[in-house]
Amino acid sequence: MLFQESMQVVGVEREDFVLRVSLDADSYVLEVYGDLDMRTADLMSSKIQECQNGGDGVVVDLSGLDLITSAGMDALVVADARAERDDAPLVLLRGPDHVHRTFARAGLVGRLPFDD
Numbered sequence: 001m002l003f004q005e006s007m008q009v010v011g012v013e014r015e016d017f018v019l020r021v022s023l024d025a026d027s028y029v030l031e032v033y034g035d036l037d038m039r040t041a042d043l044m045s046s047k048i049q050e051c052q053n054g055g056d057g058v059v060v061d062l063s064g065l066d067l068i069t070s071a072g073m074d075a076l077v078v079a080d081a082r083a084e085r086d087d088a089p090l091v092l093l094r095g096p097d098h099v100h101r102t103f104a105r106a107g108l109v110g111r112l113p114f115d116d
Helices: 039-055 070-086 099-104
Strands: 010-014 015-026 027-036 056-067 092-093
Touching: 027 039, 027 070, 039 056, 039 070, 039 092, 056 070, 056 099, 070 092
Parallel strands: 027 056, 056 092
Antiparallel strands: 010 015, 015 027
């Protein structure tokens, strides 16, 4: 279970990566900071799946990212496919311009559920 009755924030911190998970109204909010790469994508992916399995909507806030690689984008594509299959809301909050351009170059801006 992600949260106890106190609804505390769950977080993971590494040297160049921070992931915070909280519950806001009826959605889990995952705030991602730092580098989302092959070392950290699996961690984020497992937290997204855990939240999706909880039955609530999931918002992934990418505004704190410094870098995203194909591993991070793959994790978000898989989360989106799971959300579509299970009819569960998934929203991605846009990252900084240089991060969003990476999604654009990969052809994912129109495919993933971004909300500015």
